[in-house]
Amino acid sequence: MTDEWTDFGVAVTGVSGALIGLLFVALSINLRQIVDSPTLPGRAMVALVLLSLPLLSAMLLLVPQPDVAYGVELVVLGVVLGSWLLYLTRPGAREAGQTARARLVGTIGPVVLASASVLVGGVLLVAGHEAGLYGVVVAAIAAFLGALLTTWVLLVEILR
Numbered sequence: 001m002t003d004e005w006t007d008f009g010v011a012v013t014g015v016s017g018a019l020i021g022l023l024f025v026a027l028s029i030n031l032r033q034i035v036d037s038p039t040l041p042g043r044a045m046v047a048l049v050l051l052s053l054p055l056l057s058a059m060l061l062l063v064p065q066p067d068v069a070y071g072v073e074l075v076v077l078g079v080v081l082g083s084w085l086l087y088l089t090r091p092g093a094r095e096a097g098q099t100a101r102a103r104l105v106g107t108i109g110p111v112v113l114a115s116a117s118v119l120v121g122g123v124l125l126v127a128g129h130e131a132g133l134y135g136v137v138v139a140a141i142a143a144f145l146g147a148l149l150t151t152w153v154l155l156v157e158i159l160r
Contacts, residue, residue, distance in 0.1 A: 001067055001130045001133070002061055002065075002067055002070055002133065005061055005133055006061075006062060008058070008061070008136075008137070009058040009059070009061035009062045010058075010062065011058075012054050012055070012057070012058035012061075012136075012140050013055060013058040013059055013062070015054075015140075015144065016051050016052075016054050016055035016058065016140075016144075017055065019051050019144060019147055019148065019151070020048065020051050020052075020055070022151055022155075023044070023047050023048060023051065023147065023150075023151050023154070025155070026151050026154040026155035027044055027154065029155065030154060030155065030158050030159070033158050033159075034154060034158065040153075040154065040158070042088055043150055043153070043154070044150070044154060045088055046085060046088045046089060046111065046146075046150065047146070047147040047150035047151060047154075048147075049081055049084055049085055049088065050085065050110060050111065050114060050143045050146050050147045050150075051143060051144075051147045052081060053077065053081050053085075053114050053115070053118060053139060053143050054114075054136070054139060054140035054143045054144065056077055056081075057074060057077060057118055057136050057139060057140070058136070058140070060073045060074070060077070061136065067125050067128075067130075068125065068126055068128075070122075070125055071121075071122045071123070071124070071125025071126035071127075071132060072122065072126060073122070074118050074119070074121055074122025074125065074132075074135070074136070075119060075122035075123060075126065076122075077118055077122070078115055078116070078118035078119030078120075078121075078122055079119065081115065081118075082111075082114075082115030082116070082118070082119060085111045085114075085115055086111065086112075086115070088111075089108050089111050109142075109146070110142045110143060110145055110146025110147075110149075111146065113138065113139070113142035114138075114139040114140075114142040114143040114146065115139075117135040117136070117138040117139035117142065118135060118136065118139045119135075120132070120135050121133065121134065121135020121136050121138075121139070122135070
């Protein structure tokens with residue numbers, strides 16, 4: 001069933017790579033301000049790991065393998081990267097002046113949604129449900145939106 005998702009895997013891999021490049025442009029342009037901040041380096045790392053989630057999910061989708069094996073890989077990816085992301089967004093990592101609402105929408109929401117979607121998608125695939133592939137779709141959208149918001153902050157908002 002994953003054979004029908006090849007085009008999606010190629011598209012997500014390409015978009016992830018392009019957005020990682022945009023993140024590195026933002027980092028290089030405003031490196032001094034980011035490094036001088038107590039919280040922005042961590043936020044940049046969240047964006048990078050967040051973009052790695054759909055990148056790795058899509059790359060693994062392109063590997064010829066049984067659906068159950070792909071499901072196991074998604075579970076491992078969801079646990080490992082999800083744990084790392086939750087650590088990076090732990091309480092106390094909030095930027096000065098950032099409201100709880102902005103933190104929820106821009107950082108925590110995408111992290112939890114992307115991680116949980118990959119994890120649940122993997123579990124469903126291991127259980128034999130094709131619907132698990134849609135977890136990768138939700139994870140990619142959440143990761144892209146969350147990383148884009150952070151990249152915007154690192155590229156534009158940091159200069160205000």
